[in-house]
Amino acid sequence: MTKRNLVIVGNWKMNKTPTETKQFFTEFTKLYEKEASKIDPTTWFGLAVPAINLVIAAENKVAKKMLVAAQDVHQEASGAFTGDLSASMLKAVGANSVVIGHSERRAYHHEDDALINLKTQKALKEHLIPIVCIGESLKEREQNIWKDVLQKQIKGAFTNINNTEILKVIIAYEPIWAIGTGKTASADQAQEACQYVRLEIEKLFNKQVANQIIIQYGGSVKPENVAEILNKPDIDGALVGGASLEANSFIKLLTLNK
Ligand code: PGA
Numbered sequence: 344m345t346k347r348n349l350v351i352v353g354n355w356k357m358n359k360t361p362t363e364t365k366q367f368f369t370e371f372t373k374l375y376e377k378e379a380s381k382i383d384p385t386t387w388f389g390l391a392v393p394a395i396n397l398v399i400a401a402e403n404k405v406a407k408k409m410l411v412a413a414q415d416v417h418q419e420a421s422g423a424f425t426g427d428l429s430a431s432m433l434k435a436v437g438a439n440s441v442v443i444g445h446s447e448r449r450a451y452h453h454e455d456d457a458l459i460n461l462k463t464q465k466a467l468k469e470h471l472i473p474i475v476c477i478g479e480s481l482k483e484r485e486q487n488i489w490k491d492v493l494q495k496q497i498k499g500a501f502t503n504i505n506n507t508e509i510l511k512v513i514i515a516y517e518p519i520w521a522i523g524t525g526k527t528a529s530a531d532q533a534q535e536a537c538q539y540v541r542l543e544i545e546k547l548f549n550k551q552v553a554n555q556i557i558i559q560y561g562g563s564v565k566p567e568n569v570a571e572i573l574n575k576p577d578i579d580g581a582l583v584g585g586a587s588l589e590a591n592s593f594i595k596l597l598t599l600n601k
Contacts, residue, residue: 347555347556347557347579348385348386348387348557348579349383349385349386349387349573349579349580349600350386350387350388350389350410350513350557350559350579350580351386351387351388351389351559351569351580351581351583351596351597351600352388352389352390352391352410352412352440352442352474352513352515352559352580352581352582352583352587353388353389353390353391353583353584353586353587353588353593353596354390354391354414354442354445354561354582354583354584354587355390355391355392355393355396355414355584355587355588356414356447356584357393358393358588359392359393359396359588361395361396361399364392364396364399364400365399365403367588367590368399368400368403368590370590370591371403371405371590371593371594372403372405374590374591374594375405375406375594376405378594378597378598379406381598382597382598383600386408386597386600387408387409387410387580388406388408388409388410388597389409389410389411389412389440390409390410390411390412390587390593391412391413391414391440391441391442391474392411392412392413392414393414394413394414394428394433394436397411397413397433397436397437397438398436398437400437401436401437401438402437410439410440410472411437411438411439411440412438412439412440412441412442412472412474413428413433413438413440413441413442413471414441414442414445414448415428415441415442415443415445415448415462416428416429416430416433416441416443416462416465416466416471417429417430417462417465418458418461418462418464418465419465420465430465430466430468430469430471431469433471434469434470434471438471439470439471439472440471440472440473440474441462441466441471441472441473441474442474442476442515442582443459443462443463443466443473443474443475443476444456444459444462444463444475444476444477444500445476445517446476446478446517446519446522447522455499456495456496456498456499456500457499459475459499459500460499460500460501460502460503460504463475463500463501463504463512464503464504467504467508467511467512472511472512472513473511473512473513474512474513474514474515474559474582475500475501475512475513475514475515476515476517476561476582477493477496477497477500477514477515477516477517477540478493478496478515478516478517478518478519478522478561478562479492479493479518479519479520480492480519480520481519481520484518484520489518489536490539493516493536493539493540493543494543497514497540497543497544497547498543498547501544501547506548506549506551506552509544509548509552509556510552510555510556512556513557513558513559513580514540514544514556514557514558514559515558515559515560515561515582516533516536516537516540516558516559516560516561517560517561517562517582518532518536518562520562521561521562521563522561522562522563522584523563523584523585524562524563525563526562526563527562527563527564527568527572528560528562530568530571530572530574530575531575533560533572533575533578534575534576534577534578536560537558537560537575537577537578538576538577540558540577541553541554541556541558541577544556557579557580558577558578558579558580559578559579559580559581559582560572560578560580560581560582561581561582561583561584563585564581564582564583564586564596565583565585565586565592565596566586566592566595566596566599569581569595569596569599569600570599570600573600581596583596
């Protein structure tokens with residue numbers, strides 16, 4: 344199997360003003376300079392920040408391999424879409440990546456797989472790395488239909504994307520019941536689901552694509568559990584909410600992952 348790089352991305356959600364963002368980067372840059380030698384050189388990392396903070400994040404990129412991600416993108420290039428932002432606008436302020444279809448956007452903004460597919464295609468066209476989120480609810484986990492849910496989300500999100508383009512996508516498997524709840528899926532549960540996602544990708548594309556695509560786990564990842572989760576063979580990184588808000592905790596996620 345081809346070796347896949349780890350990709351650890353913080354998702355700040357609706358947190359931090361520009362002033363707070365600057366404070367974070369002052370602290371994070373110092374810590375990064377001190378701890379850089381402890382970070383595996385093949386590890387990629389990044390932060391998905393509120394759009395008003397993208398400029399600051401881009402100006403404070405501590406490494407070339409740092410992703411500066413937006414948290415959403417509109418599927419159209421421009422037009423009468425009040426409040427939305429296009430991929431070219433995000434790129435213009437320094438973003439190189441975008442989170443698409445987070446469960447909070449699926450729930451509160453009624454985003455469905457078809458829309459997520461259009462947004463993913465748009466991001467790919469504009470050379471923003473899409474981090475596409477999938478994951479089942481607690482009810483679906485308890486009803487033991489999580490595989491069907493993931494299969495439907497994968498098919499819906501990745502239709503009309505070819506074998507080359509799909510490899511630019513990062514998939515984030517985030518069980519909704521583990522997000523912000525402090526309830527992490529066990530490392531074995533996370534591995535089982537990420538392995539299943541890889542299998543579905545193989546069915547939709549091919550074995551080579553399945554072996555190469557990056558699949559992150561997300562949901563209550565913190566310095567205390569990051570190593571156990573990222574040691575699993577099918578988990579290639581993490582999408583981290585709460586534990587990415589403090590520079591001290593975020594740097595630990597980058598240094599403690601082995
Ligand atoms: P959490 O959030 O780490 O706070 O559970 C993860 C996410 O929603 O991406």
